Amino acid sequence: MSEKTVFTVNDMTCGHCAGTVRRALQEALPDAEISVDVATHKVSFTGDRAKGEEAIREAGYTPEAA
Structure with missing residues (x-):
């Protein structure tokens, strides 16, 4: 089982943002x-932490360690 990574993404403020982040991670x-939880600005995922962080950044958001 892969370890879960959790980031706080404070600039993810709406459902559209959440969808963009989710799609970037799925790709x-x-x-x-x-x-993805817009209310708390938390994003969690399993798999490669560095690859996930890069995907969020490339989607235009700023992940921070939670």
Whole structure:
């Protein structure tokens, strides 16, 4: 089982943002379990932490260690 990574993404402020982040993670990590919570600005996923962080950044958001 892959370790879960959790980031706080404070500039993810709406459903559209959440969808963009989710799609970026799904493309980068197709087998990952992904959870996105706009209310708390938390994004969690399984799989390669560095690859997931890069995908979020490339989507235009700023992930910070939670």
